[in-house]
Structure formats: structure tokens, C-alpha cells
Amino acid sequence: MGTFRDEGVVLRTIKLGEADRIVTFVTPEHGKVRAVAKGIRRPKSKLVGRLEPLTHVTMMCWKGRELDVVTQAEVLDHFRGIRDDLDRMPAAFTMLETVDHLAVERQPMPALFKTLVGALRVLEERASPVLLGAFLLKALTLEGIGPVVASCASCDEDAPLVAFDAHSGGFLCRSCRSGQAVSAETVRLVRQILGGELRAALAAPPSRATAEVERLATSATEYHLDRRLRSAHLSSGFG
Amino acid sequence: MLAGPIQELVDELGRLPGVGPKSAQRIAFHLLEAPKDEALRLAASIAKVKEQIRLCSRCFNVAETEICSICADPRRDPAVICVVEDPRDIVSVEKTREFHGTYHVLGGALNPIDGVGPEQLRVRDLLNRLGNDHDHKIAEIILCTNPNLEGEATAMYLARLLSPLGLRVTRIASGLPVGGDLEYADELTLGRALAGRHEMAG
Numbered sequence: 001m002g003t004f005r006d007e008g009v010v011l012r013t014i015k016l017g018e019a020d021r022i023v024t025f026v027t028p029e030h031g032k033v034r035a036v037a038k039g040i041r042r043p044k045s046k047l048v049g050r051l052e053p054l055t056h057v058t059m060m061c062w063k064g065r066e067l068d069v070v071t072q073a074e075v076l077d078h079f080r081g082i083r084d085d086l087d088r089m090p091a092a093f094t095m096l097e098t099v100d101h102l103a104v105e106r107q108p109m110p111a112l113f114k115t116l117v118g119a120l121r122v123l124e125e126r127a128s129p130v131l132l133g134a135f136l137l138k139a140l141t142l143e144g145i146g147p148v149v150a151s152c153a154s155c156d157e158d159a160p161l162v163a164f165d166a167h168s169g170g171f172l173c174r175s176c177r178s179g180q181a182v183s184a185e186t187v188r189l190v191r192q193i194l195g196g197e198l199r200a201a202l203a204a205p206p207s208r209a210t211a212e213v214e215r216l217a218t219s220a221t222e223y224h225l226d227r228r229l230r231s232a233h234l235s236s237g238f239g
Numbered sequence: 240m241l242a243g244p245i246q247e248l249v250d251e252l253g254r255l256p257g258v259g260p261k262s263a264q265r266i267a268f269h270l271l272e273a274p275k276d277e278a279l280r281l282a283a284s285i286a287k288v289k290e291q292i293r294l295c296s297r298c299f300n301v302a303e304t305e306i307c308s309i310c311a312d313p314r315r316d317p318a319v320i321c322v323v324e325d326p327r328d329i330v331s332v333e334k335t336r337e338f339h340g341t342y343h344v345l346g347g348a349l350n351p352i353d354g355v356g357p358e359q360l361r362v363r364d365l366l367n368r369l370g371n372d373h374d375h376k377i378a379e380i381i382l383c384t385n386p387n388l389e390g391e392a393t394a395m396y397l398a399r400l401l402s403p404l405g406l407r408v409t410r411i412a413s414g415l416p417v418g419g420d421l422e423y424a425d426e427l428t429l430g431r432a433l434a435g436r437h438e439m440a441g
Binding site for chain 1: 257351352353354387388391392395396399416418419423424425426427428
């Protein structure tokens, strides 16, 4: 079977046996990787501190049948700015949870990986109110399940869009409206995010529109994953 | 394959953590061949644990009585509370013999991905302990959760909750293990060890 090298971001870990953990990574070349980190719960393990969730690493693994085994890991980024800030952590957790559900084992996903690392870097630098929403919308679009934003998702009419419904697949015009009502500013922000003007969208100050973007992005993600994002709903009660 | 009762025992043992089907079979046959009183002693101690052990009503440590032996010990300082995730962590801290206060067991750590929020932990009980200090004034809370992402998040959450209450809130230090090697230290731990360095008198 042999070994492989890749970069990865640790999404989650679960305890295994006495001193091991199963670590779930997302990697550009191998998709989602589930690997055993042997002895990592012992303080003197050479892996300890390197495979915590929210760590960007470069690693080497033995390829196994079901689970791989981590043989070496070196940290590229700990994202300390997120880790040490209770207010930024919920967004990071939601991103990790979403990627955990979107990524497929052993299927390369360089774009999703790059988007995740990029979003975490932005999150570490500044707290943009649309960052989480932008990440979710981008991730869904990469998977080919992004919302329709150009015209009404139901009648394709080029009328003003006034609502968002994940079930219909995007924004809706006045005559087709269902789901969550949205302002024109929200539509503009989402178009910026998906239309290559992400930087401008991220600079938007907190407003009703930025809150709406996060809400519609979360509902679209939950609709497509067919499950609730646990971390998105806990975040409000955090601190 | 096996006679009913022994297969049943193998199945039950196989449910224990870390015990696979082969080990379960080995233990089952060991018990079968062992003297009767030895096997029954095991059965009796399992029954005893399930019947007699409960959680201390003050700190939620495992206890035989309403109040655990640590909370009931008059030599322990009730003004200092060490907050841990799990009763097993109390055993680890006790082994150091460095701590003479009392404990509070949270019953886990914040973990949004697994749906564990503050309501799932015994945070309210901790606040209640601070609120009705009928016998003692609490002076210090030591946040002794695991130094991993969930434990750190829990410590930060509690620090934010507790520090406005005007008591001393401390976090256990993080550093290099005794007998360890700088070469293999991860950056985060080594960084914290440097940040938390202390003066040495020569």
C-alpha cells in the first residue's frame, strides 16, 4: 500500500482505544482522510499538539484499507488568532463541520481545500460579518450546488429578487416568493461573493444584510447536506 | 457455536471499551475456569459500583455518599475550586499532591461539532456554587480542562463568564513534559512554554 504525503487541515478528532485518536483531515490531493494517530494522547508523543482540530499541517501517512496511519506531521499554521478568540471560534467550527460533510474520502478537492485555508486566514486577520456566509456559499458553489443568484430561481424572470428559499435553489422574485425575505443589499452582497468581488463583500460593515447572508447561507448548506449544522446553532450561546 | 450462557458472556464482554471479540472470548473462558468465588467477586463488585456510586451533589465527582470524600474533608480549602472535565482528571490532579482545594466536574468540554454547548455541561451548577457560598467565600477558580481545542474553548468561555464576578480565575500552565525533547516539541506548546517562563534564582 505504501505511504503518501499531503497537506491537510484537521477537521475533527475522536478518541480511539487507550492513547490513540482517529483524526479527520481534508486534503487537496486525497480528499477527506481518516487516519489513526498512534499514541497521540500521551504527552511525550511526537505528534502531540500537531493534530488538534483547526491545524494546517503537512503530513505523511501509511495508506491503510479503511483507516490510514499518520507517521509524521509538521504544522504549517495553528491559526492562533482564531484559537485564542472565543468570538471567532464558532465560525471556524462551522466551516470545519461543513467541510467534513462535503468532502469525500480519497477524492481530490484542491479548490475546497484552498477555500477553507483562505477563509481561515481571513478569519484570523479580521472579523468580517459575511465571512462565514461567503465561505458556505463558495463551498456549495464548488460542489456544484450553489444558489441561483442571477435571476429568479423559479421563473428565471429578471425581476427584482425579494426572497431566498434553499428548496427552490436560490433567490426568488416577488411573484414566486417563498422562504426567507431578503433585502436588495443582501442580493447584492451574495452576487459580489459569488461573482469574483469577494474582497469588496468582506469589507461590508455589520448590518441587517450581512446577518441575512449568513442566515441564507446556513439554510442552503443545511438543505443540501440534509442535516443541521450543530456548530452554527450553538454559536449564539457561546460566550 | 458456544453454549448459550457463555456466548452471552462473550457478547457482553465484547461491548466493553477496548475489548474485541477475541479478547472477550479469552476473558469469558478465563472466568469459566476460574474458582467460583473469584468470578462472583467480580460480579459483586460490578453490582456494587452500579448500586452505590453516585455523583457528589456539590462537585459531581464520583462518590459513595451525598458529598464526596474530597468535599467532605475539612483539611481541603473550599475557597479554591479546580474545574475539570471528568472525574478521572481529579485522579490525575490528586496524584500530583500539589492541590489542596476542592473540585468541580463539568462532565465534558464544549464541542460545537458534536453538539455540546454550555447547557450540556455543569456550568450552571458551578455558578450556583459561587452564588450561594453559604459557608465559604470562593477566592479562586482554576481552569483545569484539557489543553486541546475543546478544553481551551471551555476555559475561555468560563473565564469570560467568571472574571466579572471579582474572583481570581487562573488557567493551568502549558509547557514541555519532563524528560521531553525540545527538538520534538510542537510550536504551540513551546511558544506557550516561552511565554510562561519564570525567573530563576541562581
